Amino acid sequence: MKNKIIKYxxxxxxxxxxxxxxxVLCIVVVLFILAIFEPFNFTLDSxxxxxxxxxxxxxxxxxxxVAFVLLPWVFKKFYVPDKWTIGRSLLNxxxxxxxxxxxxxxxxxxxVMKQLPQYFPMGFLVDLFATLTIGIVPLSIITIINQNNTLKRNLHSSKEINQMLSERVKSLSxxxxxxxxxxxxxxxxxxLKTENIIYIESEGNYVNVYNKQDDKITRRLLRSTIKQMEESxxxxxxxxxxxxxxxxxxxYISNTKGNAQGYQLTLYDISQEIPVSxxxxxxxxxxxx
Incomplete structure (x- = not known):
């Protein structure tokens, strides 16, 4: 169970x-909730x-x-798109x-209320909990909109790539x-023969080189980095x-797929899908x- 959660x-x-x-969406939703539902003893009557x-x-x-603009700008390493996961998204x-x-x-x-200190601790926490509950609404809407926009963009890009693949001349032989x-x-x-190398995958301080030889797929392990391979x-x-x-x-690219999480390449002779950043x-x- 723990491993499934970590994997997810x-x-x-x-x-x-x-x-x-x-x-803008947060502002609109907060104004709508305050004006229509009038929480926190707020009444729009004057x-x-x-x-x-x-x-x-x-x-x-x-x-x-601060949340959506400043933090991603300051903590760029945390908000790297290629490393963004469901776990980071939930934490964020x-x-x-x-x-x-x-x-x-x-x-x-x-x-607004100029609340006296003696009423501060408990009342503050109660209202904070209510605010967090209300805040789930705009944040959920933002998440859904972002996923839908990303899905549309990725599907469109995948369609373009697949069109290119269908028009090219396959040159494996x-x-x-x-x-x-x-x-x-x-x-x-x-x-190795250049035409036989299918793909290279980084694994810590090593790389796995997947090679086709005599209609069989072999994996060769090499102590190197993906950056060194790219330079070579x-x-x-x-x-x-x-x-x-x-x-x-x-x-070896035969097809590409796009979804809300990104892109994946399908390769000839390989069952594993390769992610695309x-x-x-x-x-x-x-x-x-």
């Missing part, structure tokens, strides 16, 4: 690529209360801008709810006798970096064209 949380997830739209409502909007704009959403909830409740308590020597970091190396193959245009952990031979999507399109 480790699956890739779409990154929010429209942060300012998320900020000009003074209207300005209180504007204050809530400005507070929401401030804290949501919880954090967003907390800072938005604290911001809105602090505005309500210390500026070129009888190319050229060999390449891939060198490791401890004076080890392997020599830079003069061979059939090899494309498609992910931080994968290099593929474009002549958005970072390298243009490189694949250019190589296939």
């Amino acid at each position: 949380l480790s699956q890739p997830a779409p990154v929010n690529d429209k942060p300012w739209l998320s900020v 000009l003074g209360q209207f300005w209180v409502l504007i204050g809530f909007a400005l507070t929401t704009m401030l804290v949501s801008s 959403n919880v954090f967003i709810l907390i800072i938005m909830g604290v911001g809105v409740v602090c505005y309500d308590y210390f500026i 070129t009888n190319n006798e050229e060999f390449i020597t891939l060198k490791g970091s401890i004076r080890e190396s392997i020599s 193959l830079q003069n061979y245009p059939m090899f494309i970096r498609c992910h931080r952990a994968f290099i593929v031979n474009k002549n 958005r970072t390298y999507l243009k490189s694949i399109k250019d190589a296939l064209q």
